[in-house]
Amino acid sequence: MSTLSREILDPGSATRIAERCARLFQQTLADRLIAAYALGSLAHGGFAPAVSDIDLGLVLADRRQDDERTIHRVTRDLQDKDGSHQRLSVFWSSLPALRTDRDDGRFPAVDRLDLKNSGILLLGEDVRHDVAQPGADTLLTDSIRFALEILATGPVLAEFHNPEHLASDNRRFTKAVLLPLRFLYTAANADPGSTDDAIRHHLAHPSPVAAELVRAATRARHGQPASAEHLTELLHADLVPLYLHYIDSCLRRLTPADSDLSQGLTHWRTRLLDRHNPHPAHRPPRADLPDQGLGHTAGTGPAPP
Numbered sequence: 001m002s003t004l005s006r007e008i009l010d011p012g013s014a015t016r017i018a019e020r021c022a023r024l025f026q027q028t029l030a031d032r033l034i035a036a037y038a039l040g041s042l043a044h045g046g047f048a049p050a051v052s053d054i055d056l057g058l059v060l061a062d063r064r065q066d067d068e069r070t071i072h073r074v075t076r077d078l079q080d081k082d083g084s085h086q087r088l089s090v091f092w093s094s095l096p097a098l099r100t101d102r103d104d105g106r107f108p109a110v111d112r113l114d115l116k117n118s119g120i121l122l123l124g125e126d127v128r129h130d131v132a133q134p135g136a137d138t139l140l141t142d143s144i145r146f147a148l149e150i151l152a153t154g155p156v157l158a159e160f161h162n163p164e165h166l167a168s169d170n171r172r173f174t175k176a177v178l179l180p181l182r183f184l185y186t187a188a189n190a191d192p193g194s195t196d197d198a199i200r201h202h203l204a205h206p207s208p209v210a211a212e213l214v215r216a217a218t219r220a221r222h223g224q225p226a227s228a229e230h231l232t233e234l235l236h237a238d239l240v241p242l243y244l245h246y247i248d249s250c251l252r253r254l255t256p257a258d259s260d261l262s263q264g265l266t267h268w269r270t271r272l273l274d275r276h277n278p279h280p281a282h283r284p285p286r287a288d289l290p291d292q293g294l295g296h297t298a299g300t301g302p303a304p305p
Helices: 009-032 067-079 095-099 109-118 138-152 155-160 171-188 197-203 211-221 230-253 254-272
Strands: 035-037 054-060 090-094 118-123
Touching: 009 035, 009 054, 009 067, 009 118, 035 155, 054 067, 054 095, 054 109, 067 090, 090 109, 095 109, 109 138, 118 171, 138 171, 138 230, 155 211, 155 230, 155 254, 171 211, 171 230, 211 230, 230 254
Parallel strands: 054 090
Antiparallel strands: 035 054, 035 118
16 A cells, blocks of 8 residues: 555645745734745755645744734644645744744744745745854754654654554655654754755664665655555664664763753653553643644644654
């Protein structure tokens, strides 16, 4: 059975969807929307027609109390239009926060760096020169917080321990396998890079962890998935070891000042190894994000690959 997504999008079509969505956000946010950008693989290259997200960045003039609810509502309305719009991933923050290397909405550090380096203006005034560049330490700790908030939850741990559903959904399968590679690449290079960069970086090691699983995810990302049965076997064998490798790599990079993140990673590690207790490994410090499974990390939670 093929796991290939029914929605195949070329970069041009995806960019046009991003432009239409930006205009709809402009109708809602009016003159508070300073600029809208295409981000991610649409901006820096490497868009995979079968699985890549449509990353849209919104820069607001200020931050208001109901912004999260409003942007979440518009995003969900757009995602409900059809299968291609389900790939929409919206990042947003105020310009004052971006100027001071902060996120007061949903704009993780790696995506702020992507905006500054590669963002393609879709509408409004280009303000990339005003965006502060996150440092290497911020990129590392911010990506760890994302991983703990989104990937170290009970539903995702349950999927990792019983990956049959992951194997039958091409986009969720590739996200599950390739997200930790993106995190590791950014931590090592202080650069967002592309998914293909992260794959090459990982497989260049003399004995890469979960190499067969990573190669299977790479083929699936480019529209050539193996059978769900074979992918399930690979996931059972290598997905948890891949995440243990990610966690151990992060623990080696953290300092004593990051004790909360170290504790969260250690707890997550324990839960990954415990197939019989897939409850949340870490209660995130931020309470403004909904509890989401892996299939929804691209919508309104932090950044996907």
